[in-house]
Amino acid sequence: GAGVSQSPRYKVAKRGQDVALRCDPISGHVSLFWYQQALGQGPEFLTYFQNEAQLDKSGLPSDRFFAERPEGSVSTLKIQRTQQEDSAVYLCASSLEAQNNSPLHFGNGTRLTVT
Amino acid sequence: GDSVTQMEGPVTLSEEAFLTINCTYTATGYPSLFWYVQYPGEGLQLLLKATKADDKGSNKGFEATYRKETTSFHLEKGSVQVSDSAVYFCALSDAGNNRKLIWGLGTSLAVNP
Numbered sequence: 001g002a003g004v005s006q007s008p009r010y011k012v013a014k015r016g017q018d019v020a021l022r023c024d025p026i027s028g029h030v031s032l033f034w035y036q037q038a039l040g041q042g043p044e045f046l047t048y049f050q051n052e053a054q055l056d057k058s059g060l061p062s063d064r065f066f067a068e069r070p071e072g073s074v075s076t077l078k079i080q081r082t083q084q085e086d087s088a089v090y091l092c093a094s095s096l097e098a099q100n101n102s103p104l105h106f107g108n109g110t111r112l113t114v115t
Numbered sequence: 116g117d118s119v120t121q122m123e124g125p126v127t128l129s130e131e132a133f134l135t136i137n138c139t140y141t142a143t144g145y146p147s148l149f150w151y152v153q154y155p156g157e158g159l160q161l162l163l164k165a166t167k168a169d170d171k172g173s174n175k176g177f178e179a180t181y182r183k184e185t186t187s188f189h190l191e192k193g194s195v196q197v198s199d200s201a202v203y204f205c206a207l208s209d210a211g212n213n214r215k216l217i218w219g220l221g222t223s224l225a226v227n228p
Contacts, residue, residue: 003158004158031214033214035216040221041220041221042204042206042218042220042221043204045215045216045217048215056214091158091159103161104161106158106159106160107158108157108158
């Protein structure tokens with residue numbers, strides 16, 4: 001597609017449920033990032049993939065968060081046993097190249113609300 | 116650790132007014148600096164960037180100069196338009212890990228006709 005696509009756009013989950021958020025990066029983009037943006041805050045880094053390899057997962061807030069990109073294109077962010085503090089917009093971004101400062105292209109995000 | 120501080124919003128201006136959104140940073144190395152913009156209902160977009168001291172990034176009439184001596188990267192535009200209404204984020208990527216952006220809280224701008 002023309003840009004980074006994320007689905008669903010909105011997700012409401014009851015506390016304790018598992019959720020899966022999908023990111024379709026721009027075709028051919030090597031790098032993929034997940035960020036978490038709480039209301040009124042800037043994005044916070046979660047994890048980074050270069051092709052299928054997860055090179056940095058230092059921002060994942062707990063072991064309930066898991067991300068994968070098995071074929072080096074589509075990525076899924078999974079949150080197990082959701083908690084209210086997980087409510088946020090989850091942003092996916094991709095870039096064409098792996099080197100520094102290759103421009104990031106962001107999706108519109110998935111807004112997760114945990115009730 | 117590294118951090119970014121932006122002026123708080125919301126900022127409300129009349130069309131054709133001059134805009135400044137302040138951004139200062141703290142970093143141990145030599146970061147790259149960015150301004151991103153988020154228009155209503157859309158994803159974040161890179162507005163401009165600067166990768167070393169004294170560089171000036173510019174795009175769509177916006178400018179920002181990388182000032183190492185004041186650790187600042189203030190965003191300016193000489194004459195704003197209604198279509199510039201958006202949330203603006205200042206961000207840095209540190210020299211040791213350029214793939215991980217550190218963001219300010221964002222500044223909301225509303226331009227009235």
